Amino acid sequence: MRTCARWWGRGSLPLRSGILLLLIPPFLLALQLLVVVGPRLPRAGRVAAAAATEEEREGAVAFSVISIEPERNSRRWGAPSRRPGLKEEDEEEVVEVEDGERREGTRAYEDENEIHWRQVGSRALEVQPWAADKPSFAAELSRIITYITSPQLNCSRVLSPGQAQASQPPVPSHHWLLCAEDWLLPAADRPCVAYSFSMDGRDADFLKTVSGLGCEVHSFDPSNSNKSYGHLGNSLASNHGDGGVVSQHKMWLEWRAPRKRKHKTRGNLGSVSQTLADIMAALGHHTVHFLYADLLSAEWRVFQNWIESGTLQSVHHLVATVHLQWAGFEVGGTDEEVLRYWFSILQGLHASGFKLVHSSAGEGHSVLKRTVANAHSSYTLSWVNTRH
Numbered sequence: 001m002r003t004c005a006r007w008w009g010r011g012s013l014p015l016r017s018g019i020l021l022l023l024i025p026p027f028l029l030a031l032q033l034l035v036v037v038g039p040r041l042p043r044a045g046r047v048a049a050a051a052a053t054e055e056e057r058e059g060a061v062a063f064s065v066i067s068i069e070p071e072r073n074s075r076r077w078g079a080p081s082r083r084p085g086l087k088e089e090d091e092e093e094v095v096e097v098e099d100g101e102r103r104e105g106t107r108a109y110e111d112e113n114e115i116h117w118r119q120v121g122s123r124a125l126e127v128q129p130w131a132a133d134k135p136s137f138a139a140e141l142s143r144i145i146t147y148i149t150s151p152q153l154n155c156s157r158v159l160s161p162g163q164a165q166a167s168q169p170p171v172p173s174h175h176w177l178l179c180a181e182d183w184l185l186p187a188a189d190r191p192c193v194a195y196s197f198s199m200d201g202r203d204a205d206f207l208k209t210v211s212g213l214g215c216e217v218h219s220f221d222p223s224n225s226n227k228s229y230g231h232l233g234n235s236l237a238s239n240h241g242d243g244g245v246v247s248q249h250k251m252w253l254e255w256r257a258p259r260k261r262k263h264k265t266r267g268n269l270g271s272v273s274q275t276l277a278d279i280m281a282a283l284g285h286h287t288v289h290f291l292y293a294d295l296l297s298a299e300w301r302v303f304q305n306w307i308e309s310g311t312l313q314s315v316h317h318l319v320a321t322v323h324l325q326w327a328g329f330e331v332g333g334t335d336e337e338v339l340r341y342w343f344s345i346l347q348g349l350h351a352s353g354f355k356l357v358h359s360s361a362g363e364g365h366s367v368l369k370r371t372v373a374n375a376h377s378s379y380t381l382s383w384v385n386t387r388h
Contacts, residue, residue, distance in 0.1 A: 123308045126351070128344045130336075140339035141367060145375050147346055148322070153355040153384060155179035161205035164212025175202075175380045176319045177358040178209070178290065184316065184384055186289050191216060194290040195279075197253055199223050206292040206319065211244040215290065218283065222252040222272050251279070253295060255305040255330075276302075277311045286314060287388075293320040297328040300345055307348040318354060318383040324367045325377045335368045353387030 132139035157166040159178035166180035186192040194210035194217045196203040203219065210217050254273040280288065295302055299322055306312040327338045364377030 123310060125304055125307055125344055125348050128340060128347055130340060131343075135334070135336035135340075137335050137339065137370075140336055140343065141372065141375060144339060144343050144346070147343065148356070148379050148381055149359050149361075151356050151358060152350075153179065153357050153386070155181055155357055157181060158358075159209055162208050164209055174358075175360045176206070176292075176382045178317055178319070178382065179357045179384045185213075186215075186316075192289050193285050193287060194218070194292075195276075195288050196220065196292040198292065198294045199296065200294060202294060203292050206290075207246055210290050211246060213290075214244055217244070217246040219246055219248045220251050220253070220279075221248065222250055253279075253293070253298070253302050255298070255301040275309070275311070276306060277309060280311075280314065288315050290317045291315050291319070293318070295320070297323040297326060299323070300328040300342060301330055303345050303349065307345070307352055312349070312352045312354070313385070313387070316385050316388050318349075318385070319380065320383075321362070321378055321380045323378045324375065325364070326368060335370075338368060349383065353385050354383040355386050356381060356383055358382035 130136075130140070131143040155177075156168065157180040158169055158171060159166055159180045160171055161174050161176060171177070192210075192213055192215035194206075194213075194215040196206055196210075196217070196219045198219075199221055207217060207219060250272060252273050254275050274282075280286070293299060293302070299320055303320075306315075322342075324342075327333070331338060331341060333341070358381070360380045361376040362378035362380065365372055365375060366377045367375050
């Protein structure tokens with residue numbers, strides 16, 4: 001028995017040495033990976049690699065899959081990725097920042113949509129599914145026309161163009177209507193603010209109506225208008241306390257992030273094109289009770305900016321003309337993709353609390369340069385914000 005024991009003891013030494021020799025190469029390989037790659041990995045990756053090394057020391061077989069790819073942005077409208085419905089433009093620009101990160105005159109190459117994405121943060125327009133199983137012009141157009149011709153809120157009292165006194169429906173067909181329910185109108189003892197963006201002069205009745213309500217009214221038109229109520233150039237000045245007085249500004253709406261990101265002083269924006277949020281800030285307004293907009297096909301991108309920036313929550317009544325003749329400024333893709341983008345904008349308005357109260361068809365039957373008998377080239381839509 002002693003002989004057998006001594007023989008077994010002498011034979012076990014080579015066996016254990018062989019096992020150790022087999023474990024040394026994996027151990028050295030794991031150690032090399034930790035030295036070379038370890039500092040570049042996320043903390044969780046280093047912990048996982050260390051755990052795998054410990055298991056190899058114990059003779060176990062371990063597998064670790066570590067991803068070191070940068071996190072990709074999800075596909076969103078306005079994000080810097082190639083998608084139908086938006087045109088991308090790479091432009092060289094001068095960025096001026098006062099925080100010291102970039103000095104004045106430093107040239108930066110930034111994609112316009114990347115700037116836009118940083119401006120709006122995490123809010124993004126949700127792209128709606130296709131109306132049919134596959135892209136279809138007829139299906140997409142039918143969905144849009146049905147939506148913009150179907151009022152979602154009935155009003156017992158309305159304001160007609162040019163009228164400051166509410167009346168009961170039904171009323172003759174008009175380009176627009178304002179819902180005059182008590183809970184939707186500003187209180188008599190509170191200030192009322194109205195904005196109008198129009199270059200065709202068709203906002204005269206709107207200006208008359210909101211002036212009759214005693215609102216502080218601002219009209220925005222970048223053209224050389226000869227309207228009788230004055231001209232304030234590129235600066236913005238408020239007329240607080242002057243109810244019914246209309247102030248005109250030679251300024252227009254912008255949907256992109258400002259290229260010159262200097263601090264804006266109240267009352268002077270220094271540009272003929274500004275976002276609605278900047279205009280409101282310069283005028284000292286937190287709320288716009290009535291807003292009229294005929295933006296000549298820029299409305300789709302402007303609406304997207306309002307939805308994503310949250311500015312839309314500060315608007316109570318919105319009257320806007322949507323144009324269907326062509327895709328619109330900075331909107332691209334196939335006809336089906338453009339129609340889906342438009343519907344996504346309309347759904348974004350709805351998700352922001354806006355309910356359609358009136359729809360009026362314009363002239364012509366051209367949609368994306370196609371003649372369509374059951375659709376019109378433009379529609380003037382009246383919404384109310386049910387969340388204010």
